[in-house]
Amino acid sequence: MTKAMALLSGGLDSSLAIKLMQQQGIEVIGLHFVSVFLKDAEHAATGGNATLAAKELGIEVHLRDSSETMLALLKNPPHGFGKNLNPCIDCRIAMLRRAAEFMREIGAKFIISGEVVGQRPMSQRRHAIDMIDRKADVVGLVVRPLCGKILPPTNAERAGLIDREKMLAISGRGRKEQLALAQEFGLTEFPNPAGGCLLTENTFVVKIQDVLDHPPFTTADMALLKAGRHFRLDAHTKAAVGRNEKDNEHLVSFIAPGDTILCAVDLAGPVMVVRGDTGERNLETAARITARYSQGRDKETVRIGLYATGDIEAEPIKIFTVRPAGPDEFRGQLIL
Ligand code: SF4
Structure with a gap:
């Protein structure tokens, strides 16, 4: 059985992406990143919705702490910030690098991501996805089943491990197709798509900026802000x-x-x-x-x-x- 690892956020899209791959007979192992920047203070220990989603999908999920990486990016993000203090592009690059390491560690053949082209303003525009894959050194390794049909073929497709025709062609910010698919798959464990990263919250910017303006600081200083x-x-x-x-x-x-x-x-x-x-x-x-x-x-x-x-x-x-x-x-x- 072909093994793949999946970036499991706990949101609907990553669960759907995994379901689509499971339907193609792929064995999936989940990877979920936690950090001090998660809104829910307990999430870092429990894995929050990702753990619930993994249970529903019948897969194992591994947690990795990305706090130190995100802290370093906050000091100087090579690709800048999003609307608030969210260095999403560099954060995605770092996550994909670690995902590729994890993939090799467990002997998986590719990475599954629930991304949808055009869904998020900063990191999910088509050229941003291509650039992020290049910089993370994962070109051809990331399968995005929700929009795979409108992206170039990945290594897994070329090697015949998965069938491109069974992937979808979703794009944009709408949620209708994903919600219909969730119903079809009988998925119930997913939060709304707003996410849980404090760096995207404008109310949090003032507090974080104050810490950034008074170095040195640690992840414990960021945790206290919550x-x-x-x-x-x-x-x-x-x-x-x-x-x-x-x-x-x-x-x-x-x-x-x-x-x-x-x-x-x-x-x-x-x-x-x-x-x-x-x-x-x-x-x-x-x-x-x-x-x-x-x-x-x-x-x-x-x-x-x-x-x-x-x-x-x-x-x-x-x-x-x-x-x-x-x-x-x-x-x-x-x-x-
Ligand atoms: S929202 Fe937060 S965790 Fe997600 S990519 Fe952006 S900075 Fe990283």
């Missing part, structure tokens, strides 16, 4: 305060070595994570902001505990008694 209200205390120091219970939980899960955690001691209030220079001045500012968002915002003073770890049930290692910040007091330092 929760809370963020303040820039100085060139080396950030403070992130939870907006609600879920944010507080996420912030605690994103704590990195060296972070300082603040929280009101005797009344309800948010979790604050301070990263960078945790000298007296920054900690006092962060404590006053923490007090501002606590139930003690109208009190004369509030006691804010300092915790070495995310365990805010433990005894604080220090307590600051501070005046809560006024409504506009640190507005200039608020990033978003």
Whole structure:
């Protein structure tokens, strides 16, 4: 049986592409990229919809973390950014390179992709697809079953491993043909096509740009952006305060070595994570902001505990008694 590997996004198109290849008797192994830039914080560990889709398709799926690659691209994407801070062309090149490595590792003959010509503005225009394949060194290796009939024949077709006539000729942004096909195949596990990459979100650009403007930074700094209200205390120091219970939980899960955690001691209030220079001045500012968002915002003073770890049930290692910040007091330092 011929083996192929598939880029499995968890969206409908990659599932349909795999189904079309399975119908041709191809054994498929999935590969799914995760990163700190995924909207859903748990996705990186579980594989999110890709895992559900793999189950429905009856295939195995391997997860690969692309956070470091994407971080490097954010600093200097050779092909520039899309509408927001999304370096999609270079990201696709990097993904295809890793896919080709994976293909060789598992002894697969080709790569399956659910791309449709003309569906996405930046990376799925015809000349962009050709250029990406060239730069990733995968020309002839990528089979795109949803639009294969309108693309040049791939190595797999030339070698007679798959039948070109059984591929489709879908193009453009419409979803009608894909939805009809999903029904025909009885597929149910697919999210809407909006995707889950934070780099495409305009609301996220301000937060990411602030990190990019203050090097050095790591993937942990990007992960922290997914929760809370963020303040820039100085060139080396950030403070992130939870907006609600879920944010507080996420912030605690994103704590990195060296972070300082603040929280009101005797009344309800948010979790604050301070990263960078945790000298007296920054900690006092962060404590006053923490007090501002606590139930003690109208009190004369509030006691804010300092915790070495995310365990805010433990005894604080220090307590600051501070005046809560006024409504506009640190507005200039608020990033978003
Ligand atoms: S949307 Fe995000 S993950 Fe997808 S290609 Fe663009 S940068 Fe990469």
